[in-house]
Amino acid sequence: MxxxxxxxxxxxxxxxxxxxxxxxxxxxxxxxxxxxxxxxxxxxxxxxxxxxxxxxxxxxxxxxxxxxxxxxxxxxxxxxxxxxxxxxxxxxxxxxxxxxxxxxxxxxxxxxxxxxxxxxxxxxxxxxxxxxxxxxxxxxxxxxxxxxxxxxxxxxxxxxxxxxxxxxxxxxxxxxxxxxxxxxxxxxxxxxxxxxxxxxxxxxxxxxxxxxxxxxxxxxxxxxxxxxxxxxxxxxxxxxxxxxxxxxxxxxxxxxxxxxxxxxxxxxxxxxxxxxxxxxxxxxxxxxxxxxxxxxxxxxxxxxxxxxxxxxxxxxxxYGLVPTFDTTPAQVLVTVFSEEFLPDSFALAAELRKGGVNAICYPESQKLNKQFKYADRMRIRMVLVVGPDETSHKQVTIKDLVQGTQQTAERAKAARAVKDMLA
RNA sequence: GUGGCUGUAGCUCAAUGGCGGAGCAUCGCACUGUGGAUGCGAGGGUUGUGGGUUCGACCCCCAUCAGCCACCCCA
Missing domain, CATH: 3.30.930.10 (Bira Bifunctional Protein; Domain 2)
Known part of the structure; x- marks a missing residue:
């Protein structure tokens, strides 16, 4: 010990x-x-x-x-x-x-x-x-x-x-x-x-x-x-x-x-x-x-x-009167597809914050399932993926972990799309 | 300050004085672009600490520390 x-x-x-x-x-x-x-x-x-x-x-x-x-x-x-x-x-x-x-x-x-x-x-x-x-x-x-x-x-x-x-x-x-x-x-x-x-x-x-x-x-x-x-x-x-x-x-x-x-x-x-x-x-x-x-x-x-x-x-x-609280203020986790995408993911997280969304960027390259699991454990509702497919179409993938649904949005309008999904 | 109870894996707890285990959690794999579920596997311990008794101590004894509970006092 x-x-x-x-x-x-x-x-x-x-x-x-x-x-x-x-x-x-x-x-x-x-x-x-x-x-x-x-x-x-x-x-x-x-x-x-x-x-x-x-x-x-x-x-x-x-x-x-x-x-x-x-x-x-x-x-x-x-x-x-x-x-x-x-x-x-x-x-x-x-x-x-x-x-x-x-x-x-x-x-x-x-x-x-x-x-x-x-x-x-x-x-x-x-x-x-x-x-x-x-x-x-x-x-x-x-x-x-x-x-x-x-x-x-x-x-x-x-x-x-x-x-x-x-x-x-x-x-x-x-x-x-x-x-x-x-x-x-x-x-x-x-x-x-x-x-x-x-x-x-x-x-x-x-x-x-x-x-x-x-x-x-x-x-x-x-x-x-x-x-x-x-x-x-x-x-x-x-x-x-x-x-x-x-x-x-x-x-x-x-x-x-x-x-x-x-x-x-x-x-x-x-x-x-x-x-x-x-x-x-x-x-x-x-x-x-x-x-x-x-x-x-x-x-x-x-x-x-x-x-x-x-x-x-x-x-x-x-008396069971103490409420339980979500202690993670982050509404969104931006995943890191691979080492090369680190700057881009950090950029996306910054854009989201600028758009009024509390966002975390996964701070290192890791398997996606690990990053999703992290979001789930931390009770972060939305997970964003920007990989090669999204980047080539100037898009982002947004998954709602509570609903279990997933959609794509224009990269430039990611914050707006997230807010709509949260509403 | 006084008295009582309890200390074993990260957590909750087992183990007649005779090889220290389980559940949960963690990590890995099934699953190389997606969480929860399931299955398989792995790691993790000087049994709070120090001494004593004993052929042998998680177990008995003493001391000490810590936690909890009660008293005192008080929110």
Whole structure:
């Protein structure tokens, strides 16, 4: 066995087939983003570590970021998320931008963690944010974008659900249950883990972190209360707009949704596959009203979400929703009859391109059957032959591999003839 | 960072501790001006790596690396 230098752990190679899928995903989310009037932008892949230090979760920065010292001694991170960069970009031009700002982006991110199903170290992420307004209706818009994206790629409300909650609502309830400020994050984490543990284990864990029996009972009641949203004016307004936009089938209140990142302040939401085997969240986001001020800008309300490419791809595969693509852009293969015909075949291919046809010329003299086989394998539809017979009559032979038909055309009108046959 | 499972041909997988095989793929030929189909044939391996046990190891033991899966965390 030859030794092939291994790829970096947790990275993926995108062969043309996979690249076509990624591009399709990109185009799908572009379509939805633009239908809501959002503008595409991009941030640097490298940022100072400082940018993430205060705002992101501690684990994300200290354990999961790729960090290195550059030649000047600065600490640089490969971006593990986009939101801090967005906040910086907004803060820098806060007085020039026209608000509300609606921006989206799709690009690579890096997190150092153990690769497993649904998780890689290098992944692509769709980020979309609405900055300026603080209304619950703007939260609803982001939820609607997510729902419309699912619709766009063929995921129905039967398969996919967006669960919505509100951190302020939960915090006021936590107050009533007497959770002190110190154990609040622990309780959030406890809530987050509820779906992953058996109820006995979850309860044992709750006592372990210091909850009293009555607090646990209260928490369980709280998390079971599917009507709790009625007590949050924000959520009442959000669901009203969700309803008016006709996407309520995709959206559901769930008091168990808390989200790990520290900067969320109000509405939070997370989408899951509900009928398939993928347990990880497809996308997640929420309102983060303090982040701009935290990176040195004026305080600015923001709401947004992020979706990684890995989990959504798993879900789409599971439902057979990933289209197959012809990855060869060539419409025509020009064969090379023999060594002497090489320049002429290359000339014909050039003429075809000039005429607006994507054309490959077989790059060396080979048996014709081998060249035809190549066209067949590469799913190139048309094969052109220029041999002695054609040349003497100033013609070309055109074979349609899909139809199995063959005809001759004037050499000078080859591009036109090919286009007619393709139409 | 913790735990579990798996490493055999390009791919998917066989092989009681006793001569490492098959299917698919590749290449050639039938088919010297035409793809798919069929038939025949060929090439391809230090069994992840290093050590140990044994007369003998793909098989048992130890280590190591890699992949997958779960935990942690999260898109």
């Amino acid at each position: 030859k030794k092939i230098i291994a790829s970096v752990k947790g990275t993926r190679d995108f062969y043309p087939e996979q690249m076509a899928v990624r591009t399709w995903l990109y185009n799908s989310l572009r379509k939805v983003s633009e239908s809501f009037g959002y503008q595409e932008y991009e941030a640097p892949f490298l940022e100072t570590l400082e940018l993430y230090a205060a705002k992101s979760g501690e684990e994300l920065v200290k354990e999961q970021s790729y960090v290195f010292e550059d030649r000047s001694g600065d600490m640089i991170a490969l971006r593990p998320e986009l939101t801090p960069s967005l906040a910086r970009m907004i803060a820098q031009k806060q007085n020039e931008l026209t608000f509300p700002v609606r921006w989206w982006s799709f690009g690579p991110f890096w997190r150092y963690e153990r690769p497993q199903k649904g998780r890689s170290r290098e992944f692509f992420q769709w980020n979309i944010d609405l900055l300026g307004p603080s209304s619950p209706e703007s939260d609803a818009e982001l939820v609607a974008i997510a729902a419309n994206f699912f619709k766009q790629i063929g995921l129905s409300p039967k398969n996919t659900r967006i669960y919505v909650n509100n951190r302020r609502l939960m915090e006021s309830r936590f107050d009533q249950l007497g959770f002190s400020a110190e154990i609040r994050p622990i309780v959030s984490n406890l809530v987050d883990r509820r779906g992953k543990l058996s109820s006995e284990k979850w309860e044992a864990f709750a006592y372990e972190v210091g909850l009293t029996t009555s607090q646990l009972a209260g928490l369980k009641d709280l998390l079971a209360d599917k009507e709790l949203w009625r007590e949050s004016e924000d959520l009442v307004r959000l669901f009203k707009v969700i309803d008016s936009m006709g996407i309520s089938e995709y959206v559901e209140f769930d008091p168990n949704i808390m989200r790990g990142l520290l900067y969320y302040t109000g509405t939070v939401f997370e989408a899951f596959d509900v009928t398939g085997s993928v347990r990880r969240s497809i996308l997640g986001g929420g309102r983060y009203d303090n982040l701009l001020a935290d990176v040195g800008g004026d305080s600015l309300p923001c709401v947004g979400f992020a979706m990684g490419d890995v989990v959504i791809s798993l879900v789409l595969q599971e």
